Amino acid sequence: MAHKxxxxxxxxxxxxxxxxxxxxxxxxxxxxxxxxxxxxxxxxTNDAQxxxxxxxxxxxxxxxxxxxxxxxxxxxxHILNLHRPRHLIxxxxxxxxxxxxxxxxxxRSPFHIVAAFDNDAKKVGTTVHGVRVRHxxxxxxxxxxxxxxxxxxxxxxxxxxSIADLVVRAxxxxxxxxxxxxxxxxxxxxxxxxxxTRELEVLSYVLGAER
Amino acid sequence: MAHKxxxxxxxxxxxxxxxxxxxxxxxxxxxxxxxxxxxxxxxxTNDAQxxxxxxxxxxxxxxxxxxxxxxxxxxxxHILNLHRPRHLIxxxxxxxxxxxxxxxxxxRSPFHIVAAFDNDAKKVGTTVHGVRVRHxxxxxxxxxxxxxxxxxxxxxxxxxxSIADLVVRAxxxxxxxxxxxxxxxxxxxxxxxxxxTRELEVLSYVLGAER
DNA sequence: CAGTGTGAAGCGCTTCACAGCT
DNA sequence: AGCTGTGAAGCGCTTCACACTG
Numbered sequence: 001m002a003h004k005x006x007x008x009x010x011x012x013x014x015x016x017x018x019x020x021x022x023x024x025x026x027x028x029x030x031x032x033x034x035x036x037x038x039x040x041x042x043x044x045t046n047d048a049q050x051x052x053x054x055x056x057x058x059x060x061x062x063x064x065x066x067x068x069x070x071x072x073x074x075x076x077x078h079i080l081n082l083h084r085p086r087h088l089i090x091x092x093x094x095x096x097x098x099x100x101x102x103x104x105x106x107x108r109s110p111f112h113i114v115a116a117f118d119n120d121a122k123k124v125g126t127t128v129h130g131v132r133v134r135h136x137x138x139x140x141x142x143x144x145x146x147x148x149x150x151x152x153x154x155x156x157x158x159x160x161x162s163i164a165d166l167v168v169r170a171x172x173x174x175x176x177x178x179x180x181x182x183x184x185x186x187x188x189x190x191x192x193x194x195x196x197t198r199e200l201e202v203l204s205y206v207l208g209a210e211r
Numbered sequence: 212m213a214h215k216x217x218x219x220x221x222x223x224x225x226x227x228x229x230x231x232x233x234x235x236x237x238x239x240x241x242x243x244x245x246x247x248x249x250x251x252x253x254x255x256t257n258d259a260q261x262x263x264x265x266x267x268x269x270x271x272x273x274x275x276x277x278x279x280x281x282x283x284x285x286x287x288x289h290i291l292n293l294h295r296p297r298h299l300i301x302x303x304x305x306x307x308x309x310x311x312x313x314x315x316x317x318x319r320s321p322f323h324i325v326a327a328f329d330n331d332a333k334k335v336g337t338t339v340h341g342v343r344v345r346h347x348x349x350x351x352x353x354x355x356x357x358x359x360x361x362x363x364x365x366x367x368x369x370x371x372x373s374i375a376d377l378v379v380r381a382x383x384x385x386x387x388x389x390x391x392x393x394x395x396x397x398x399x400x401x402x403x404x405x406x407x408t409r410e411l412e413v414l415s416y417v418l419g420a421e422r
Numbered sequence: 423c424a425g426t427g428t429g430a431a432g433c434g435c436t437t438c439a440c441a442g443c444t
Numbered sequence: 445a446g447c448t449g450t451g452a453a454g455c456g457c458t459t460c461a462c463a464c465t466g
Contacts, residue, residue, distance in 0.1 A: 009435060010413070017412040021368075021391055035447065044393040047447090048437055055449055063443040063448045080416045088411075099310030105391065105408040110415070149422070150414055157232075173422050174414045176407075180232055180316065182255040190417050192410045196387075197316040199403045200299075201228040202221070203361055203385045204321070205291045206401050211360070211384050220457060246425065258425090259459055266427055274426045274465040 003058035012053045016076055018043045019050070023073045035066035085110045087148050089172075091163055092155035093118040093133050096178060100154055102129040114146060136163070143170040150174045157181045214269035223264045227287055229254045230261070234284045246277035296321045298359050300383075302374055303366035304329040304344050307389060311365055313340040324363075326353060347374070354381040361385045368392045 022042040026034055036047040043050070054060060060075045061067045077083060088106065090097055093116050100106060106113055117136045118124060124135045134142060142148075151167045153160055153175060160179035167175060174190040177183055180197045233253040237245055247258040254261070265271060271286045272278045288294060299317065301308055304327050311317060317324050329335060330347045337344050345353060353359075362378045364371055364386060371390035378386060385401040388394055391408045 007434095011435070013413050013416050014409060016416075017406075017409040018393060020412070021408075022393075025392070037447090042393065044395075046437080048439095049435095051447095051449060052436075059449060061448050064446050065444070066447065080412050081418065081420050082412065082415060084415070084420060086411075086415060086418075095310045095313040099306045100407075102306040103407060105411070108408075111411055149418060150411070174418055176410055176414065181236070182229060182233075182253065184255075190414055192414055194405060194407065194410060195228075196311075196314060196405065197232075197319075198225060198228040199387055199405060200297075200316070200322055200361070201231070201291050201293065202224050203387065203401055203403055204293060204295070204297060205224050205227075207292065207297075207360060207385055209292050209295060218456095222457070248425085257459080259461095260457095262425095262427060263458075270427060272426050275424050276466070277425065 006056060008056045012056065013080075015043065015045060015049070015053055016080060019053075020073065020076045020080070023069055023076070027069050027073065031069055033066050034069055034072075036061070039067070082110055085112065086150060087146065088113045088150045088152060089139075089142075089148050090116045090131070090152045090154060091118070091136065091139075091167070092153065093120070093123050093128060094154065094156075097154035098128055100152060100178075101131050106152075111150075113152075114148070115142060117142075136166075139166060140170045143172060148172050150176060153177045153179055155179060217267060219267045223267065224291075226254065226256060226260070226264055227291060230264075231284065231287045231291070234280055234287070238280050238284065242280055244277050245280055245283075247272070250278070293321055296323065297361060298357065299324045299361045299363060300350075300353075300359050301327045301342070301363045301365060302329075302347065302350075302378070303364065304331070304334050304339060305365065305367075308365035309339050311363060311389075312342050317363075322361075325357060325359070328353075347377075350377060351381045354383060359383050361387060364388045364390055366390060 019039060022039050036050045040047045040050040057079050060072060088111055090100055090113055097116065101113060101116060113131050116128060116131045116133045117139055118133055119136045123133050126133050151172045153163060155163050157179045160177065160181055161183060164175060164183045164185060168185060168189055176192050176194065178194050180195050183191060185191060230250060233250050247261045251258045251261040268290050271283060299322055301311055301324055308327065312324060312327060324342050327339065327342045327344045328347045328350055329344055334344050335346045362383045364374060366374050368390045371388065371392055372394060375386060375394045375396060379396060379400055387403050387405065389405050391406050394402060396402060
């Protein structure tokens with residue numbers, strides 16, 4: 001290993017993914033080289049922030065020139081472990097769950113949704129966007145024979161905690177939770193929260209009473 | 212006005228919405244009074260943080276006792292301007308857009324989705340989850356006769372910027388963007404980003420190369 | 423005495439500014 | 445000269461600790 005990686009702020013990791021989106025866009029436009037100012041503007045930040053974000057992982061640019069779009073992309077993919085295939089399952093095949101099964105980002109390499117689960121007998125056995133729906137009872141058994149990295153929770157808030165407990169007992173290390181509640185979980189489990197209600201309420205606050 | 216409100220960190224506003232979810236849960240369980248430690252644990256933070264978050268807006272608790280679940284809820288709703296009705300529109304009636312039209316949180320008071328827009332002639336004129344789909348061409352005209360507070364963008368990344376420009380020209384002050392790109396917008400426009408790809412990639416980073 | 427409200431200290435992310443390559 | 449990489453300064457959020465109150 002060329003570089004010992006120090007603690008990296010979570011905000012930095014989030015920005016790295018944004019830089020990757022910008023680079024994909026630039027590459028599609030045929031751009032070969034880019035400087036920190038350009039990419040930072042595209043990503044909605046400033047050049048110092050961009051360079052500091054990269055500096056945690058060691059130099060990759062060329063002084064006086066900038067960054068190779070191709071090399072920097074590869075570098076970021078490597079940092080984010082995007083070379084490693086990840087198996088996902090989705091739990092809760094309602095409105096939102098069905099849409100997520102069709103969401104291209106969840107099928108794009110290295111992410112693969114390998115199964116969906118629901119407790120509704122009418123849905124079990126069907127196939128939604130190419131993904132087989134199984135009964136939630138069969139979750140633990142399924143995970144025993146198919147390693148799963150991330151569980152996507154698209155279930156109602158009222159049952160989210162008990163489903164999350166099930167997921168943890170099955171040995172899945174990470175959860176992407178769409179239910180609008182904070183899950184109580186052991187500290188070694190990774191959780192990311194996507195809360196649409198929260199986003200609306202934050203906008204409501206910032207809009208204020210007048211607008 | 213009883214209290215001059217200083218600058219409030221965005222992280223605080225986000226937590227206020229979480230506290231509100233916890234209070235709704237507690238009220239459903241018949242709890243009348245709660246102390247900062249209890250609610251903070253439910254929300255995934257600590258008691259000092261909770262009290263500091265509230266302190267920006269002036270005292271509401273009772274020393275030695277805690278907080279009235281009902282009063283605190285009302286207080287938070289007031290702070291977040293949730294007494295004020297908000298009209299939303301959704302742009303992009305694809306997979307995700309259709310699911311969002313059915314998402315209960317987007318219909319729950321004070322939020323109302325009043326119209327949806329798409330450029331696909333096959334979708335225009337249909338009704339999805341009770342919401343009429345109109346042609347994107349008619350956006351500006353619609354907004355002129357129906358004030359809109361928030362536009363939800365559920366369009367492909369490639370067209371998100373041009374649709375956002377359209378939204379801004381129509382005079383809509385806030386955007387909830389689901390496309391995985393950073394929008395370039397005038398500073399007075401409020402934006403919240405919901406980026407599912409980002410969430411997966413952050414999990415991929417934290418999972419590391421081993422797990 | 424239990425629990426709130428808050429100034430002040432602590433700490434971590436962001437920004438600055440410049441040395442060092444090309 | 446142009447632009448990167450980075451120690452150090454700046455700044456804002458979080459945590460502490462305690463005066464205060466019911």
